[in-house]
Amino acid sequence: MTRFTYFLVAIGAMAGLVTLSAPAPGHADDQPAAPFVTEIPHGYRDWQWISSAHEAGNLNSLGAVLGNDVAINAFRKGTLPFPDGAIIAALHYRHVPSDENNKVFGQAQSFVPGPPTNIQFMVKDSTKYAATGGWGFGHFGTDGKPGDAAFMKSCFPCHEKAKVTDLVFTRYAR
Amino acid sequence: MTRFTYFLVAIGAMAGLVTLSAPAPGHADDQPAAPFVTEIPHGYRDWQWISSAHEAGNLNSLGAVLGNDVAINAFRKGTLPFPDGAIIAALHYRHVPSDENNKVFGQAQSFVPGPPTNIQFMVKDSTKYAATGGWGFGHFGTDGKPGDAAFMKSCFPCHEKAKVTDLVFTRYAR
Numbered sequence: 001m002t003r004f005t006y007f008l009v010a011i012g013a014m015a016g017l018v019t020l021s022a023p024a025p026g027h028a029d030d031q032p033a034a035p036f037v038t039e040i041p042h043g044y045r046d047w048q049w050i051s052s053a054h055e056a057g058n059l060n061s062l063g064a065v066l067g068n069d070v071a072i073n074a075f076r077k078g079t080l081p082f083p084d085g086a087i088i089a090a091l092h093y094r095h096v097p098s099d100e101n102n103k104v105f106g107q108a109q110s111f112v113p114g115p116p117t118n119i120q121f122m123v124k125d126s127t128k129y130a131a132t133g134g135w136g137f138g139h140f141g142t143d144g145k146p147g148d149a150a151f152m153k154s155c156f157p158c159h160e161k162a163k164v165t166d167l168v169f170t171r172y173a174r
Numbered sequence: 175m176t177r178f179t180y181f182l183v184a185i186g187a188m189a190g191l192v193t194l195s196a197p198a199p200g201h202a203d204d205q206p207a208a209p210f211v212t213e214i215p216h217g218y219r220d221w222q223w224i225s226s227a228h229e230a231g232n233l234n235s236l237g238a239v240l241g242n243d244v245a246i247n248a249f250r251k252g253t254l255p256f257p258d259g260a261i262i263a264a265l266h267y268r269h270v271p272s273d274e275n276n277k278v279f280g281q282a283q284s285f286v287p288g289p290p291t292n293i294q295f296m297v298k299d300s301t302k303y304a305a306t307g308g309w310g311f312g313h314f315g316t317d318g319k320p321g322d323a324a325f326m327k328s329c330f331p332c333h334e335k336a337k338v339t340d341l342v343f344t345r346y347a348r
Contacts, residue, residue, distance in 0.1 A: 048219075052226040052238050054269065054285040064226050064238060064347070093347060095228065101343055104335050111228040113347040161278050169275055173238070173267060173287040 034131040036152040037121050037138025041068070044089040044121070048072045051173040054095060054111075062095035062113050065170045070124075075172035081134065082166050086124040090170075092117045116142055122159075122168065132156040133167050208305040210326040211295050211312025215242070218263040218293070222246045225347040228269060228285075236269035236287050239344045244298075249346035255308065256340050260298040264344075266291045290316055296333075296342065306330040307341050 047066035055061040067075060071086040096114030121138035123129070129136040137155035139147035146152075159167040221240040229235040241249060245260035270288030295312035297303070303310040311329035313321035320326075333341040 046222055048221075049223040049238050049240060051287055052236055054226075054228050054236055055283055056285065057281065057283040059283065062226055062228055064223050066223060091347070098343075100336075104332065104343075107231065109229055109231040109233065111230065112345070113225055116348070158278065162274075169272075169278075171286070173265070174290070 033149045033153070034156065035128060035136060036132075036146070036149070036155070037123050037136045038146045040119065040138070040140055040144065041087050041089070041121055041123065044068070044087070044119070045091075047087075047089060049173075050075055050088070051170050053090070053170070056095075060095050061092050061117065062111060063090060063092040065090050080166050082124045082168070084124050084126055084134075086122075088122045088168065088170070090120040092119065118142065133160060133163075135159065135167050207323050207327070208330065209302060209310060210306075210320070210323070210329070211297050211310045212320045214293065214312070214314055214318065215261050215263070215295055215297065218242075218261070218295070219265075221261075221263060223347075224249055224262070225344050227264070227344070230269075234269050235266050235291065236285060237264060237266040239264050254340050256298045256342065258298050258300055258308075260296075262296045262342065262344070264294040266293065292316065307334060307337075309333070309341055 044066060047068050050065040050067045050072070052064050053061070066089045068085075068087045070083060071088050073079070074082045074086055093113030093116050095111050097108055098110040098112040101110035101112070102108050119138075119140045121136075121140075123136040123138065124134055125136060126134035133156060135156075137152055137159070139152065139155075141147075156167075159169070162169050218240060221242050224239040224241045224246070226238050227235070240263045242259075242261045244257060245262050247253070248256045248260055267287030267290050269285050271282055272284040272286045275284035275286070276282050293312075293314045295310075295314075297310040297312065298308055299310060300308035307330060309330075311326055311333070313326065313329075315321075330341075333343070336343050
């Protein structure tokens with residue numbers, strides 16, 4: 001497998017973090033495509049920490065979920081649905097052993113974020129993204145390019161399963 | 175095993191995140207004990223995200239490392255040693271499966287932070303903590319109480335092994 005193929009496979013696998021299952025049927029082809037997030041929100045790396053996430057198996061991912069001020073306030077107060085302006089960012093990395101830490105531990109037990117795989121966003125705008133539950137979904141590979149329209153169609157049907165928490169799977173770690 | 179015993183075992187296990195190995199001999203008993211951090215630094219939950227960490231095995235921990243502005247700036251610029259005023263916080267939780275996510279995935283692969291176990295700090299003050307490499311170490315159980323002096327003696331001998339990065343094991347996730 002070439003490095004490039006491997007990269008595409010990795011990105012594809014990580015996409016499961018949004019889809020969480022095989023893509024469900026989207027809109028019929030004669031309907032306009034629902035909009036999705038096409039630009040990386042500014043300053044997301046400075047946002048506060050909501051939680052960490054480890055996905056074993058094929059995803060093999062270790063990452064963090066961060067939120068802008070609107071999202072963080074809503075998480076802390078338990079505000080549902082999330083207000084317009086809330087943005088949630090999921091930063092994904094390969095889940096790799098830390099040789100350095102394991103040497104000190106004397107055994108293989110320490111795992112850290114390895115190479116980044118993708119960044120995903122949920123942007124709340126109940127008008128712009130009315131067709132997808134008020135959330136705009138975003139997925140950006142390490143090249144900074146957004147997922148294409150066909151791919152992005154798979155986000156909403158899966159997140160819809162978390163209706164009771166306004167389509168958000170992540171819980172705030174206290 | 176009673177719940178309380180279990181709690182103590184969990185705290186003891188998590189302590190390994192600081193010690194990373196069996197406690198090495200500390201100072202001779204006729205020397206004054208090195209100071210350590212006895213109060214939880216204010217506002218740490220609002221700090222920015224440095225990285226996530228998964229410790230398998232007995233520790234069974236999933237958490238996040240956060241930093242105050244001084245620490246974050248140093249991490250981003252690669253400033254070594256860390257300047258006085260830098261504080262690094264490690265928030266530790268049990269590494270537990272997310273039944274909710276796994277139901278959507280259709281398989282057991284999703285792990286999230288469970289109950290908190292402890293919070294650990296490294297506070298840079300090259301005068302106050304000169305005896306321990308310029309860092310004050312802190313460990314607080316879920317009751318908010320600091321580790322005792324005997325316990326805290328084990329932090330520095332282990333962190334000293336990361337001398338090349340000023341006693342800090344965690345890398346900034348980009």
